[in-house]
Amino acid sequence: MDVDDYIGGGSGGGGEALIGMKTVEAPDDGSNCLICLDGGGGGGEKTTTEAWVETPCAHRFHSRCLESWAQVKLGTCPMCRRELTAAAAAATTTAGEDVHVLVADPMVADPLLARWNLFVQRSTDGSRSMSSLVRVLAVSHVLPDEVAAGGAWPPPPPHVVELSFLDNLQVSKAAIQRLFFYDGGSLPPFESVVRSLQSSLAAVLAVFLPLAGKLAYLPEPGDVVIDYSPDAVSPGVKFVEAEYSGSVDDMRRLASDDEHHTEAFLQLVPELEVSMLPAPLLAVQVTRPRDDHAGGGGGAVAVGVAIHHGVADGQSVWQFIKAWAAAARGGSPAGQGLVKLSRVAADVIKGQRTRTFLLRADQIRSLKRRISRRIAAGEPPRETASPVTAYVAIASLVWTSVVRAKPHDAADEAYLMVTADCRRRLRPPIDPGYFGNCVAACYARANVGTLRRGGGDNGGDDEGLARAAAAIGAAIREQLEDPLGGDIEGWLQFHLSLPAARLTAVGSSHRFMAYETDLGWGAPSRVELVSPFARELVMLLGAAGGGVQVSVSLDEAHMDAFETSWFQTAAGDVTV
Numbered sequence: 001m002d003v004d005d006y007i008g009g010g011s012g013g014g015g016e017a018l019i020g021m022k023t024v025e026a027p028d029d030g031s032n033c034l035i036c037l038d039g040g041g042g043g044g045e046k047t048t049t050e051a052w053v054e055t056p057c058a059h060r061f062h063s064r065c066l067e068s069w070a071q072v073k074l075g076t077c078p079m080c081r082r083e084l085t086a087a088a089a090a091a092t093t094t095a096g097e098d099v100h101v102l103v104a105d106p107m108v109a110d111p112l113l114a115r116w117n118l119f120v121q122r123s124t125d126g127s128r129s130m131s132s133l134v135r136v137l138a139v140s141h142v143l144p145d146e147v148a149a150g151g152a153w154p155p156p157p158p159h160v161v162e163l164s165f166l167d168n169l170q171v172s173k174a175a176i177q178r179l180f181f182y183d184g185g186s187l188p189p190f191e192s193v194v195r196s197l198q199s200s201l202a203a204v205l206a207v208f209l210p211l212a213g214k215l216a217y218l219p220e221p222g223d224v225v226i227d228y229s230p231d232a233v234s235p236g237v238k239f240v241e242a243e244y245s246g247s248v249d250d251m252r253r254l255a256s257d258d259e260h261h262t263e264a265f266l267q268l269v270p271e272l273e274v275s276m277l278p279a280p281l282l283a284v285q286v287t288r289p290r291d292d293h294a295g296g297g298g299g300a301v302a303v304g305v306a307i308h309h310g311v312a313d314g315q316s317v318w319q320f321i322k323a324w325a326a327a328a329r330g331g332s333p334a335g336q337g338l339v340k341l342s343r344v345a346a347d348v349i350k351g352q353r354t355r356t357f358l359l360r361a362d363q364i365r366s367l368k369r370r371i372s373r374r375i376a377a378g379e380p381p382r383e384t385a386s387p388v389t390a391y392v393a394i395a396s397l398v399w400t401s402v403v404r405a406k407p408h409d410a411a412d413e414a415y416l417m418v419t420a421d422c423r424r425r426l427r428p429p430i431d432p433g434y435f436g437n438c439v440a441a442c443y444a445r446a447n448v449g450t451l452r453r454g455g456g457d458n459g460g461d462d463e464g465l466a467r468a469a470a471a472i473g474a475a476i477r478e479q480l481e482d483p484l485g486g487d488i489e490g491w492l493q494f495h496l497s498l499p500a501a502r503l504t505a506v507g508s509s510h511r512f513m514a515y516e517t518d519l520g521w522g523a524p525s526r527v528e529l530v531s532p533f534a535r536e537l538v539m540l541l542g543a544a545g546g547g548v549q550v551s552v553s554l555d556e557a558h559m560d561a562f563e564t565s566w567f568q569t570a571a572g573d574v575t576v
Contacts, residue, residue, distance in 0.1 A: 022054045023063070033062045134267040134287060135243045141236030142198050142284075144205035144212050159229035160218070161210055163310060175306045176317055177269040177530040178514075181255035183248070183300035186521045190288045193301055194241055196520055197286055200328035205237065208320055208435070212237055214278035215310060226311060227278065240270050240285040244302070251289045251300040255526035260354040260551075269304030269530045281308045303519065304530070315421055316435045318512045328519040354553040355563070356528070359394060361546030363570055367393040367465070374466035388469055391540075392476075394548055395506050396468035397569055398538050399444070402504045402554070403451040404464075405561035410449030415498050416468075417505045418442050420476050442479040444471040448502070454569075465569070506538045513542040514549075 033050070050062040055077050187193070205212045213228030244251055244264075254261055270283035285304040292299040307317055359367075371388045399416045408414070419439040423430055430438070446467050454461035514527040527541060528551060541549040554562055 024052050024054045024060060026050070026052050027060065033060070033065050132267070133245050133264050135245070136240060137243055138241040140198070140239050140241075142201045142205065142239050143236045144209055144233065145202045146206045146209075159213075159227065159232070161226035161228070163224060163226070175272040176309050176312065176314070177272075177304065177306045178317065178321070179265055179269050179526075179528050179530050180303040180305075180514075180517060180519075180524040181251070181300070181526040182303070182519070182521060182524050183252055183255070184522060184525075187299050187301060188521060190286075190292065190299075190301065193288075193521075194286060196328055197284065197303065198239060200324060200519070201237065201239070201284060203327040204320070204324040207323060209233070211282045211307070211311070211320065214280060215308060216278035224277065224310075226281070232278065238270065238280065238283040240283070242268075242285055242287040244268070244287050244289045246289055247291045248289045248300045251302065252525070254302075255300075258355050258357070260356070260528070262354065265528060265530045268302045270306045272306040272308060279308065281311055282306070303524075312435065313439050314419075314508050314512060315423070315438070318514070319435060321514075321517055325517045325519055330520075353556045353559045354551060355559065356549060356551045357566065358543055359397075359548045359550060359570065364390050364393060364546070364548060367397060367570070370462045371396065371466050371469045374462045375470070388473075390548070391510060392469050392472050393465075394510065394540065394550065395472050396465045397566065398506060398550065398552070399446075399468045399472070399504055400451050400464045401562050401565040401569060402536075402538075402558075403448055404565040405554070405558040406501070408448045408502060410447075410452070412448045412499075412502060413445055414448050414451055415503045416444040416472060416475075417503060418444070418472065418476065419507055420479060421509070440479050442472075442475040443498075444468070444475040446471045504536055504538065506540065508539040508541060510540045510542050510548040512540075515542065515544055 033052075050064065052060055053063045053066055054060045055066070057077050059077055188196070210226050210228040213226055213232040215224060216227040216232065217224050218227075246254075254264055268285065268287050270285035272280060272283050283306045285302075287302045287304070289300050292301075305317075305321070307320070312320070368388045368390065371393055375388070395416065395418055399414070403414050418441075420442050422438050422440050423434060450467045451464045453464040453467075515523050517524055517527070523544075527549075536555070537553045539551045541551075543549045552559075552562065
C-alpha cells in the first residue's frame with residue numbers, strides 16, 4: 001500500500017495532514033483503550049464493538065477516541081506525544097496493511113462528548129413531541145451585571161485563560177450536571193423564582209466572568225482555552241424555563257424516591273452544547289410542575305445547572321454555587337472581585353440502577369469506632385493504618401458492600417479509586433480561591449476475600465472494613481505526598497491495567513454542603529449529580545445534621561446484594 005493511503009484530510013499541528021492508522025482486532029487480553037479507559041474489559045472479556053486502530057508507535061485506541069484526541073491535541077499520540085503526520089507514516093508503512101483513515105478538524109470538539117450530547121438529545125428533545133416529561137417554555141440568555149449595565153466593561157486584557165494539565169484531563173468528559181429540588185410554603189411564584197435566579201446569576205457572573213465565556217480553539221499557539229473576550233461573553237449564559245409534565249406531588253416524589261428516575265433527572269438539567277468549538281461553559285434550567293402555574297404556597301421547582309468539566313472540578317462547582325446562593329439571598333457573591341481562573345462521551349449506560357442512601361452522623365461515628373477498634377486489636381497492624389476519618393469510614397463501607405455484592409473469586413484483588421483535593425498540598429501552595437480542576441486520583445488495593453469478612457455491629461467481625469480503611473488511607477497518603485509527581489503515561493498504563501469489573505470509583509465529597517444552597521426560599525429537598533461519568537460510580541454529599549448522602553450507580557444485577565450488605569454493615573436504616 002502506498003504511503004499516500006495513510007494520509008487523512010485534516011491538519012495535524014503544523015498544517016501537515018494526519019496519517020491514517022492500521023485497523024486492528026479488539027484486544028482479548030483485558031486491555032482497554034488508552035484514551036477512554038474502556039474497551040477490552042477485564043479477564044479477556046470484550047465489552048465493546050468499537051473499531052480499533054494502532055498508531056505507528058504501536059499504541060492502540062478506539063478509532064473514534066483517537067480521532068477525538070487528534071482534534072483537540074492536533075495530531076500527537078496520547079501516550080508518547082509522537083507526531084502522527086505524513087513524515088511518521090513514511091517510516092512505518094508496510095504494503096498490504098488495512099488502514100483506517102482519520103480526519104482531524106481542530107474546530108470540532110470531542111466526538112465522545114458529541115455522542116453523549118446525542119444521547120441526552122434523544123432522551124429529551126427527541127422525545128418531547130411524544131412522551132417527553134419536560135416542555136421548554138422559554139429560552140433566554142443572562143449577561144454578567146457589568147456587561148448588562150455597561151459599567152466597567154470590558155475588563156482589561158488578556159481575555160484568555162489557558163487550561164492546566166489537570167483541566168485537559170477533564171475536557172473529554174461530560175458536563176457536571178447538578179440538580180436541586182425545592183418545595184414548601186416559602187417558595188415564591190414561578191415568575192418570581194425566574195427573576196430571582198436570573199438577577200442573581202447576572203451578579204455572580206460578574207465575579208466568575210470566565211464562566212460566561214467559551215471554550216475555544218486558538219490557532220496560535222494551537223491550544224484550547226477559555227475565551228472571555230467581549231465577543232465570547234456577549235451572547236450570555238443560556239437560561240431555560242421549562243414545565244414538568246407531572247404534578248407538584250409527582251415532582252416531590254422525584255425528589256424523595258431513593259431509586260433515581262434517570263430519564264426525568266436528565267430532562268430537568270440543561271444541555272451544554274459542547275459538540276463544536278467554541279463551546280459554552282455554563283447553562284441553567286428552572287422547571288415548574290404542570291399544575292403550579294401560580295406558584296407559591298407549597299409548590300415545587302427544580303433548578304438544574306451544567307458546568308463544563310474542563311474548567312471546574314467538584315470543589316470549584318460548589319464554590320460557584322455557594323456564591324450564586326449568596327447573591328440570590330441578597331448578599332455579595334464574593335468579596336475579592338473577579339475570580340481569577342489562573343492555572344498551575346458517553347454511550348447510553350444500560351442495565352444500571354442508581355439509588356441514594358443517607359448515613360446519619362451517629363452511624364458514621366459508629367463506623368469510625370468499629371474500624372478504629374479493629375485496628376487497635378492489631379488486624380490490620382496499627383503501623384500500617386492512618387487515623388480513621390469520616391471519608392475513609394464511608395468509603396470503606398461503600399467498597400466492602402460493592403465487593404460483597406459481586407461474585408468475584410476470593411483470591412482476586414479489588415480496587416477503589418478516590419479523588420483527593422490537591423489545593424493545600426501543592427508546593428508552592430495555590431490560592432484558596434483557585435477555580436478549576438485540582439484533584440488527584442488515589443488507588444486502594446485489597447484482597448476480595450479479606451474485604452468480604454465481617455459486617456454488622458453486634459459483635460461482628462469488622463476486619464473487612466478495617467482492611468479497606470487501611471488501604472484507602474495509605475493510598476491517599478501516598479498520592480498526596482507528591483500530588484502532581486510521577487509519570488502521566490505510567491499513571492494511564494496503571495489505570496488501564498486494572499480489571500474494570502473489580503474497580504469502584506468514589507467521587508465528590510461529604511464536605512460539599514449542597515443542602516445549604518439556599519437560593520432565597522430555603523434549603524433544597526434533594527440534590528443529585530445527573531451526569532453518568534462511569535458505569536459504576538459512588539458520589540458523596542454533605543447532608544443535614546452531620547449526615548452524608550451516598551448516591552450509588554451500579555449494575556442492576558448487583559444493586560440488591562449491595563443494599564443488603566450496606567444495611568447489615570451500617571447496622572441501621574440508612575435509605576432516604
